[in-house]
Amino acid sequence: MIWLEFTIMGRALLACVLAGFLTGLMGVFVVRMRLSAIGYSMSHGAFAGAALGVATSMNPLVTAMLFASATAFLIGPIADKARLHADTITSIVFPLNMALAFVFLTLTPEIGLTSQVANILWGSIIAMTNSDVVYLVTLSAATLAIIYFTWKELFAIMFNRKLAEADGISTKPFIYLIIFISGVVVTVSLKLVGGLLIYALLFNPASSALQFFEDMRKIIIVSPLIGVASNLSGLVVSLFLDLPVGSCIVLVSTVVFAVAVLLSPKRRRMEVQ
């Protein structure tokens, strides 16, 4: 029994560290490339997909991945092809995914608010399996490798997309890449934080790191660290107060953001100017 608890806790800690690292890392790109609305839509796409998985007794991770990818495809290349503004398409897709999620969850009334449904809504450390941890490890390695090789292009796009294009960088494939990776990261982290709150993990650490530094290299290192620290602190708070882990993580990361805004040296210097 003790060994089982140790395994669950070890897995939860590892999942918190990896999910915090990944969402903190990808959040920098999502925030800097102004893809926040796209981030909401994808996380709710993953939520709808997971709900479908539960309703149809399929693997929720697979269906969440399919929905997040479909959402990424819809708000990326298809919206570009149809010349739809990002605001327009995300305003359509966001409620669509929420509506689908609730339809899927009520299609099979016998499911009700079972633990599986609750896990999708607000996350659970018990729900994390060994496979989930393996996915997170693999995804972390793959994401780091991709960012290493495409850093130059991503760095330029984050500065100014039009200028990057004028410099001879094809910006669209790199933006689609970020949208796609973010969708996968959101999906794999969904069980930990829950579909209703997962997007906060993308934005809060990056937005906090941006309050402090004037060097993008520092931000890209500090944001994942804030993500990891918020997740671990949230986990501890959740264990002590017996509250849902996802909510605690989001509350902690929001407090971190509020403190970052209050202490921001950049903000103070701007006020002086």
Next chain:
Amino acid sequence: MDVIIKLEDVSTVYEGENRPAIKDVNLTLERNELVYVVGPNAAGKTTLLETINGLLPLFRGKISVLGLDVLTRGRMVRCEIGYVPQDFMVEPGEPYTALDVVLMGRYGRIGTLHRPEEKDREKAVEAMRLLGVEELADRPMGKLSGGQQQKVMLARAIAKKPKILLLDEPFSNLDPESKEKIPSLIRRLHEENELTTIIVTHDIHNMLKQCHRAIVMINGRILIDGSPEKALATINRSVAFSLEAIQ
């Protein structure tokens, strides 16, 4: 005759608008030509530059730059163009140093998935030295004055070692001393490297001093393509005409 830029009956329309921003433009620039483009606001000067480098979709006509069709080979064309956009200002707090911004100018040349090397950094620092902003290399871009930012953007265009320079109001924020020096520096670089350069400006003084060919644009069309003196006379006439109309 080594034609570098050729526009044939080119019209460009912004998305969601019906009226073309430039209309039926025909223009040919040879290697080592330096042309100033002048005209009132909304004359189509910026649209002309962004159509040449393929940043705006072509509505009608044909553009060839360095022998390449801009519509199909736009990215390759842009790798050879040093571009300074109009009124480009970085907000305070943006996490990029001046050197980051200059070095980014070389990214298109470095190639996808390759990382900048020491020689790229050296070229960026050399360009900053030429513009007199070398000591600002490690300063956050958003903390520089408008004039300093403009010099950094010029350094960025030069660091690329381009074949073509497209500069949109590149001297507008400079102090009076720099307004004298920098246009001469651009002209020297233009001649030394046999560039093809288009400068959009409201600065008639420098136009008369620095170029042999000037273009006047009004309402999206090229009205005059000739000597700077001829361009000036046209501008004066249109100003007089406008004043008469007001009176």
